[in-house]
Amino acid sequence: MSAHSITAATSRAKWVAGTLVILYAVITMIPLAWILMTGFKSPSDAISYPPKVVFEPTLEGYVNLFTTRTRQTEEFLAANPPENWADEIVRQYDMVIVGPSKFGERFLNSVIIGFGSTFLSIFLGTLAAYAFSRFRIPLADDLLFFILSTRMMPPIAVAIPIFLMYRELGLSDTHLGMILLYTAVNISLAVWLLKGFIDEIPREYEEAALIDGYTRFQAFYKVVLPQAATGIASTAIFCLIFAWNEYAFAVLLTSATAQTAPPFIPTIIGIGGLDWPAVAAGATIFLLPVMIFTILLRKHLLRGITFGAVRK
Amino acid sequence: MAEVTLKNVSKSFKSTKAVIDMDLNIPDGAFVVLLGPTGAGKTTTLRLIAGLEQPDTGEIRIGGDRVNDLTPAQRDVAMVFQQYSLYPHMTVRENLAFPLKSPILKTSPDEIERKVKAVAEVLHIPHKLDNKATELSGGEMQRVSIGRALVRDPAIYLMDEPLSSLDAKLRADLRVELKRIQAELAATLLYVTHDQIEAMTMATHVGVLDEGRLVQFGTPREVYENPRTAYVAARLGQPRINLLPAGLFGGGHPPNAVQIGLRPEHIETGTGQPADIVRIERLGDQTRLHLKFAGHDVVTLTDPHTSLRPGETVAIAPKAPLYFDADGQSIT
Numbered sequence: 001m002s003a004h005s006i007t008a009a010t011s012r013a014k015w016v017a018g019t020l021v022i023l024y025a026v027i028t029m030i031p032l033a034w035i036l037m038t039g040f041k042s043p044s045d046a047i048s049y050p051p052k053v054v055f056e057p058t059l060e061g062y063v064n065l066f067t068t069r070t071r072q073t074e075e076f077l078a079a080n081p082p083e084n085w086a087d088e089i090v091r092q093y094d095m096v097i098v099g100p101s102k103f104g105e106r107f108l109n110s111v112i113i114g115f116g117s118t119f120l121s122i123f124l125g126t127l128a129a130y131a132f133s134r135f136r137i138p139l140a141d142d143l144l145f146f147i148l149s150t151r152m153m154p155p156i157a158v159a160i161p162i163f164l165m166y167r168e169l170g171l172s173d174t175h176l177g178m179i180l181l182y183t184a185v186n187i188s189l190a191v192w193l194l195k196g197f198i199d200e201i202p203r204e205y206e207e208a209a210l211i212d213g214y215t216r217f218q219a220f221y222k223v224v225l226p227q228a229a230t231g232i233a234s235t236a237i238f239c240l241i242f243a244w245n246e247y248a249f250a251v252l253l254t255s256a257t258a259q260t261a262p263p264f265i266p267t268i269i270g271i272g273g274l275d276w277p278a279v280a281a282g283a284t285i286f287l288l289p290v291m292i293f294t295i296l297l298r299k300h301l302l303r304g305i306t307f308g309a310v311r312k
Numbered sequence: 313m314a315e316v317t318l319k320n321v322s323k324s325f326k327s328t329k330a331v332i333d334m335d336l337n338i339p340d341g342a343f344v345v346l347l348g349p350t351g352a353g354k355t356t357t358l359r360l361i362a363g364l365e366q367p368d369t370g371e372i373r374i375g376g377d378r379v380n381d382l383t384p385a386q387r388d389v390a391m392v393f394q395q396y397s398l399y400p401h402m403t404v405r406e407n408l409a410f411p412l413k414s415p416i417l418k419t420s421p422d423e424i425e426r427k428v429k430a431v432a433e434v435l436h437i438p439h440k441l442d443n444k445a446t447e448l449s450g451g452e453m454q455r456v457s458i459g460r461a462l463v464r465d466p467a468i469y470l471m472d473e474p475l476s477s478l479d480a481k482l483r484a485d486l487r488v489e490l491k492r493i494q495a496e497l498a499a500t501l502l503y504v505t506h507d508q509i510e511a512m513t514m515a516t517h518v519g520v521l522d523e524g525r526l527v528q529f530g531t532p533r534e535v536y537e538n539p540r541t542a543y544v545a546a547r548l549g550q551p552r553i554n555l556l557p558a559g560l561f562g563g564g565h566p567p568n569a570v571q572i573g574l575r576p577e578h579i580e581t582g583t584g585q586p587a588d589i590v591r592i593e594r595l596g597d598q599t600r601l602h603l604k605f606a607g608h609d610v611v612t613l614t615d616p617h618t619s620l621r622p623g624e625t626v627a628i629a630p631k632a633p634l635y636f637d638a639d640g641q642s643i644t
Contacts, residue, residue: 211362
């Protein structure tokens with residue numbers, strides 16, 4: 001046996017490795033589990049010390065997240081019986097639901113801006129990456145370096161120029177403005193990642209399609225794109241995660257119209273005290289789209305991040 | 313089907329001259345094989361005709377029309393690549409139908425179905441039609457990619473070493489099959505290879521390439537029997553031609569001859585000067601004698617049931633050999 005030979009793991013080694021993996025998974029899951037649990041606690045359970053692991057679950061946090069409420073007199077409450085289960089929950093504080101909160105709107109903004117900028121980044125990134133990969137472009141290396149150089153400082157370093165620029169252009173607090181901004185940040189990542197993926201696709205496929213009677217664009221669309229699906233999926237996840245979670249620019253550039261969920265969720269604090277269950281409920285719902293998106297593309301993601309390591 | 317002509321075609325990549333001043337005429341219905349080692353410009357020639365490369369100078373005509381400025385799709389050529397040519401995300405059926413569905417051909421579904429079936433039959437893959445292209449063996453993949461060319465009726469079929477990745481048995485079968493198909497369709501076919509057996513067995517015409525130049529073009533027999541240069545002579549024939557100093561067997565050679573070229577049929581055994589037997593290779597149908605003659609290695613054939621043994625000597629003499637001058641040009 002040489003020093004480099006691969007031997008089967010002993011059962012003890014497997015046991016140790018398995019335990020470590022599970023332990024690591026548990027540790028990373030604790031904060032998430034805590035957020036999930038807090039969302040279903042009552043405000044008093046949420047702040048009780050020592051922290052409660054076993055508690056009586058309630059939807060109070062979710063009701064508070066999605067509604068605005070006002071305190072009412074006893075006569076009013078007696079004259080108007082609760083209309084539904086949600087109403088009933090808020091009655092215990094002598095309140096009535098007067099309308100929806102802004103959360104739904106903010107969440108929708110996040111969806112529009114997050115997925116919009118992801119789509120735009122991938123659309124432009126794929127075309128640019130294809131061009132860089134396949135055509136002789138003058139100064140291609142310099143252009144690629146220039147594109148990468150936009151990542152060489154933290155995006156927030158240019159916050160002030162962007163703030164002023166957006167104010168002049170009327171892009172402040174608009175969906176379009178935020179989509180463009182997140183696309184500008186993500187596009188360098190998209191171009192570089194996708195170029196790597198497209199470089200790996202043999203040119204013969206397109207050349208065969210060109211000879212088979214298709215135009216360059218049809219060959220790209222029918223042959224290259226399906227081959228690049230893996231790369232596109234994993235790049236899309238990275239782009240979405242950035243755009244979805246971005247906080248600093250969202251705070252700076254959005255307010256009444258295009259505000260996304262990240263700057264909104266903390267503002268729930270302060271409406272009649274620290275409403276931790278509502279904040280946790282917001283965070284839980286906010287996590288879902290990225291989680292679902294990632295799970296849907298999981299198969300591609302795994303293949304995507306190991307892509308290029310194995311040469312056929 | 314159509315005639316294809318290259319006139320003074322040259323192509324360089326950066327500092328490498330891939331094809332130099334190529335004049336080539338592929339007659340209608342001919343099976344032309346371009347032969348040469350790696351880097352001789354065979355594949356570039358194919359790609360120039362297909363329109364995947366643009367010539368620096370010169371003119372390419374298909375069926376009499378100048379095609380220099382046409383896209384590959386407009387040139388109406390079909391090409392089989394050496395590898396990587398099946399679309400991996402499609403089934404075999406979709407792969408075969410892909411050229412027929414192109415905006416240029418726009419074949420009707422019934423017609424597609426019929427043609428795909430017919431080609432699958434010819435290539436013995438009808439049971440594989442609904443497999444994913446990636447689920448095929450190497451031999452099946454290459455048959456499908458040949459099939460993808462055969463479903464069409466193009467001006468010319470271009471094939472870039474289509475059999476090189478296959479095992480010996482399959483290669484021999486497909487060689488026969490290809491030749492049969494070509495004869496049946498009366499197709500014009502340009503075939504690139506470095507395998508002289510493929511060239512000799514299939515070609516109606518052989519073109520030998522050396523560093524981007526077409527050094528000889530003719531029927532396989534012509535090229536084999538009257539090679540224009542020592543380089544061409546060395547490309548055809550097995551065992552390879554023995555190239556020795558012209559005076560090795562004494563006088564009698566043309567005054568400007570530098571090399572004498574001896575194929576096995578140019579060496580008479582049992583008469584002449586003695587050579588030492590170094591090794592005997594018995595291949596079954598033929599037996600090769602590896603000889604040492606005046607310090608030079610000589611390989612020739614002998615009777616398959618020879619009783620000669622290594623260490624013995626055998627007399628050899630040249631018989632109507634080939635002679636080449638200082639530039640390697642044949643002297644006739």
